[in-house]
Amino acid sequence: EDQVTQSPEALRLQEGESSSLNCSYTVSGLRGLFWYRQDPGKGPEFLFTLYSAGEEKEKERLKATLTKKESFLHITAPKPEDSATYLCAVQENTGFQKLVFGTGTRLLVSP
């Protein structure tokens, strides 16, 4: 069974203090690994897809990387507006669109 574990559960940063979020996964055949952002009271919003080990994607202050067992979401010089829950999900290489999500990392960036 596919499993996704995210750490830490919660992270508090000062504005400008860079850090990384971790997503460890177990899947029989990885089609893709996805990062989503979720604001309170909202649905998740797509950020990135990574398909193979060594791949990197960037968007503003966020950079996602992928290895064979885990993914990192690096946040460089975060701002208060980056505060949200970041969700990781995996899609198995079965041809179906089923995404298995982790429980997320709640990020709070203080000014």
Place this chain on the structure above:
Amino acid sequence: DAGVIQSPRHEVTEMGQEVTLRCKPISGHNSLFWYRQTMMRGLELLIYFNNNVPIDDSGMPEDRFSAKMPNASFSTLKIQPSEPRDSAVYFCASSFGGSSWETGELFFGEGSRLTVL
């Protein structure tokens, strides 16, 4: 463009009552997903449809849950009878099988928060 529309946004009901959650996917999308989110278990896929046909309902917890998609622009998730452990936020998401399937980009609604007393 309108996103995925869910109703109601909030529902408070008593144990044993029937609950119906509704979803209108993004026009042109041909896949629709129902997820449930709780603090303990995170986002869990309940069921998904492709071209209005249920493809995978292995996440539906038990017979009390049922989902329908009578046409491309409407889906319902019904719980009958409801129990306190069903309290959660229920999300509907849609995608277009094609480029968005390749990227795994699901477009989520804002969710329906269900509280069963």
